[in-house]
Amino acid sequence: MDQILKDLSIDFIQLARTALTGRQQDVQLIIHRASKKFKEFNPELTESLIALLHESPTRTTPLRKHAETPLPVDLDSRLQLLRLESNIPDHEPILADRIQSGLNQVLSERRNTKALLKHGLNPTKSILFNGPPGVGKTMAAKWIAAKLNKPLLILDLAAVMSSFLGRTGNNIRFVLDYAKNTDCILLLDELDAIAKRRDDSTEIGELKRLVTVLLQEIDDWPSTGLLIAATNHPDLLDPAVWRRFEMVLNFDNPSTEQIEQQVNVLLRDYLKQTDEWSKILSHVFFGSSFSEIERQINQLRRSAAVEGASLDTKLEQLVTLGSDMTKDQKIELARALYDSGIVSQRRAQQLTGVARETIRKNIKKIKN
Known part of the structure; x- marks a missing residue:
């Protein structure tokens, strides 16, 4: 309490x-x-x-008072080139220690700018997030914006990519010039879509010129601002792009421990045996991304609510879906089920297909 x-x-x-x-x-x-x-x-x-x-009347957010001018728009479609993202995550991001250490360094530099200036240094002004979809890149950008108490602006690729030759490059300039003069954090998501390798023979000259524009803008980025870019396809990025970013952070799919933490956060308000289920589901979800795990958990909660079923029952059904696990992974899952005290050895066998004798041998082996 x-x-x-x-x-x-x-x-x-x-x-x-x-x-x-x-x-x-x-x-x-x-x-x-x-x-x-x-x-x-x-x-x-x-x-x-x-x-x-x-x-509440509306959930749309007007441009915050950090900026005095409206968001830039494409001159033909009149679509906004940036979208304003809420910088308050639902929960603290669950990140690998090396990722968290890098972000903490950026925060520390921003909070101790005077100390850096005394030594002729500026705080980190550009970061590149690299990793598969759903592993926490956008969440990390939201978190750092929240910690710095600045709005997070995200480049809207659909609006930026104009069908008119030359217009896309101008849109990029509009966006970056706007962000340079606004007290904000700018996130260039899906950077590989606008910064592809210039030696790619399939790309037209317009997109190759776009990369040159982008490189120039990154070079000119002020130390008072913070530019974050994210990519799911590092192999598509022009090699020169990597050299422009002062910090590169590589994100991976969550570890077993990180999955356990996330499941605990997602279920702790709805289950009494959250810790036990978190350990079990860390085996079921191994290899999945954070976003995929959250999607499946939310689907189960909706299904339980609509059917009037208990969430525990739905989670047991989820366990039976782990049919693509290896034999060793299924044994680990069965042991986790038994150790949790939620189900008996017989029920663990029914859910995983692992024989009770195998479960007992595995438990005895670990104890010895």
Whole structure:
């Protein structure tokens, strides 16, 4: 209870600070996050808060007061070239130690700029996130923007890529010039779409010129700003792009321990045996991305709600879907099920197809 009250106090202070800035979408996110903490000991309050969120007039966020001019638009389609992303993640990002260390260094540099200047140094101004989809690249950008208390602007590729020759390059310049003069964090997502290798014979001259424009803009990026780029296809990037970024962070699919942490975060408000299920599902989800895990967990919660079934029952069904596991992985899963105390050896056998004698031998082997 003491920890819940402490967390709520922190949320209330953050809510007050955010409300005073007029950032409606961020206010809604904070209320939604806080409402989940009330659910166990005050469900009526949780329902009231959720009802208020549903009654709110709009979830679109106007440009925050950090910028005095409207977002740049494509001159033909009139589509905005940037979108403003909420910089309050639903939970703290679950990142590998080396990733977290790199981000912490960037934060430390920004908070100690004077110390750097005394030694003739500037803080890191450009970071490249490299890794497969759904492994936390955008979440990391949101987190660092939140920690620096700056809005996160994301390049909208659909609007930037114009059908008119020469217009795409101008759009990129508009976006980067705007971000340079705005107190924000700029995220160039899917960088490989606009910074492809210039030796690719399949690409037209316009896209090759676009890469040159982008390189020049990155070189001229001010040390007062922070540019983050992300790519899912590092092999497509022009080699010169890599040299322009002062820090490169390589993201991977989550480890077993990271999966366990994420599942715990996603289920802790809805299950009593969250720790036990987190250990079990860390085997089921091994090899999956963070976004894929969250998608499957949310689908199970929806299914349980619609059918009036218990979430535990749905999670057991999920375990039976691990048919593409190797024999050793299934044995580890069966042992985790038995060790959890949630199911018996017989039920662990039914769910995984691993014989009870094999489970007992594995348990005995580990104990010895």
